Amino acid sequence: MTSNREADREGLVSGNSGTLLVSVAAGWFLALGLRFVLQAILPTITASFPATTETQAGIAVTVLWAAYGVLQFPAGITADRIGEGRVLTASLLLSAVSVLAFSVTPTYSLFVLAMGLFGAATGLYGPPRGTLLTRVFDERADRALGATLAAGSLGAAVLPALAALLVEGLGWRTMLGLTIPGFVVAALLVYRSTHRLDSKPDEKRADGGSSAAEDGPSVLSAIKIAGQSVCRYRTGLAVLAAIIMYFGYQGVTALATTYLITEKGFAQSSAGVLFGGLFVVGALSQWLAGRVAQRRRSARVLAAIAAVSVLPLVGLVVFEHRLLVAASTLLIGVRMGFAPVSNAFIIDHLPADVEGTAWGAVRTALFVVSSVASTVVGLLADIGLFDGAILLLAGLTGGAAGIYLALPSCEFSRQPW
16 A cells, blocks of 8 residues: 555656645535634624523533534544545545534534534544645655644634624524535545545555555554654654644634723724734744744744743733733734644654544544643633633643754654554
């Protein structure tokens, strides 16, 4: 399986790798963008359901991200067996279908269920996106992942900002429905650009040979090997630090607009624009981090990003002047630069034959654990400790910086499994 995929990679890099990168990035632009649209306009959504508390709002975001996280593991297993392109295409089509669920949510409980459905659909996208780009672009994986994650961050910047401006006139259900055609078009683009890679296993079956799935380890063996790889010292520390970084990321972004509105006196439109601007900074941070990591020790890059990310969280609480609060909000996006560097490092230290399975398991841990952050922040906000919740996230981020400093060399080298 590995040799066949390597041959496919070399052919694709010399062919339409640019088209593949653009199509995968476009899909992530929509998938991540709409997820943060839901969080950006959450105050407007909850206002349409009487007596909704901050804790309930936090639970809705937890359900979204928990469902997203749970699907990472099966997505990785499936990608190993039927090809990343097919899983990516299915994710985008299911996302389009799940958006329809928001139009039939007369109660808040059904809205939370719709959040879970959308989270599950987009959850299929993450593992195959990472393993496909890492495999195709190899030594340029940092840059490819950085560009793709930056596209997602731009989606999370542009779409929430537009949503904040349009939601009052269109209504949140109608506005969400406008994204359905985009998901369908993105699915077609991804399918066309990845069809060549995914068709290889099928061609072997047609010739009477064994499939890629048959050549590779069984599901149970793959899970065992994946578990062993994650328990290795270097990979385990990187995963732990990533969980902490994602926990802080989820916690602050889940209720950022609510914090700006209720604690700092911003209007919904202004808070939404600032929330979008946060992801513009995030996109720049991801692009820059991906390039710097190719020339510097990754552990030091990750430690620097985590350390700098403490300051905007503290500033968000301490500052009262609107310009300083706005600047702190925007600079929260700097922490997003850790993702492409961390992702490429972890993936590169996973066994090649079970790469999708192992990476899916890691991502499930990352997002299921971090999804709890929004509920924690919501609970603390309801008891009058909103500021304390933000400072807690700042302290955890500082801890992640310490873990990254404890990592040995993070130079990439595929482990010989």
